[in-house]
Amino acid sequence: MRHLLIFICLLSAGFQAQAKTLSSTIEHNQESYTLCSDFTIKYGFIFKVAHVGLYLPDCSSTLNPLEQPKKILRFKYLVDISSEDFQSSAEEFYLKNVNTDVLEASKDEFYRFNAGYQDIESGEFYDLIHQGDSKLSLYKNNASICATENSVLAKNYFTIWFGQKPVLKKMKKALTQIKT
Template sequence: MAATIQKVSLIILGLAAFTVQSAAYAAGLQQCSSAPLQLGTKTIGRASYFAEDCQQLWNRQSIRVDFAYSHSIPDWAFKRAATHFLQRNLQNFSEKSELHRITQWYKAVKPGDLYSLSYQQDQQRITLALNRQILGSLQSAQANQYFLIWFGSKPFNVKLKQQLLN
């Protein structure tokens, strides 16, 4: 009986923590746009862009990009693509860069999974979450440069960049 009560208490505490985290997660951001997430001609999910002010530049405010997946993708594919597009968009990026730490947090996804990458301007903090569970967080003056993967001059997908930011 004591073990059952303890398990129920842990579940309730976990749900309460999830609710608090979810409320804080969405605070102050509005959805600006949404677009199909395509790999070549194949649609693999949907990306949604959130910001404090949709009319303001993405790199001057707190933002979040959600990636809802309809296909399975292995972790190595995320890591390889992130590294490639960071190298294309940042002159001094290397695997020794602190931004590379974020890339290492990626895990494989299956249909229905949701990756969220959020940036808090006031704290200069970037956070990666999978299905609302935080995988890692990094505080750095360059943290928002990680979004150059999608918003840089040589992005993952030019059409996705245009659809999310326009």
């Protein structure tokens, strides 16, 4: 019985250590980005899928991510997810959030960029990095996997999460509020 209690305590400590999954800062291109807000994506009430963090050079500025020319959106996954799931979800919500002109100016590059998603395993992360008004990059575990300099796509890609019809309204609300 005593060994079982020790095992449960050690297991519990391990889960608590895993709970802090988002870094407070991210360094990219010799610039520091601070975690301004975060959200945990859940399936149902208990099953956690991912921790998401919005990183900006300055958290005191407006937290409308669509207005920020420099930002990082980090997704740290707690479950395995296939590349096809990322691609279909991104496509569905990009198409819901952009108008015809934006779609025509970014369609080919969107599909090229979107094809960069790879399968991800529990504990791995994606960083979507918007640098200035014209560069969008996707990193997996700090390794660059695709990028675009299509300014229309770079400015509009984040509408998937922050547009009028976001993937998750609760996530949009949480990420647009400064952490206290």
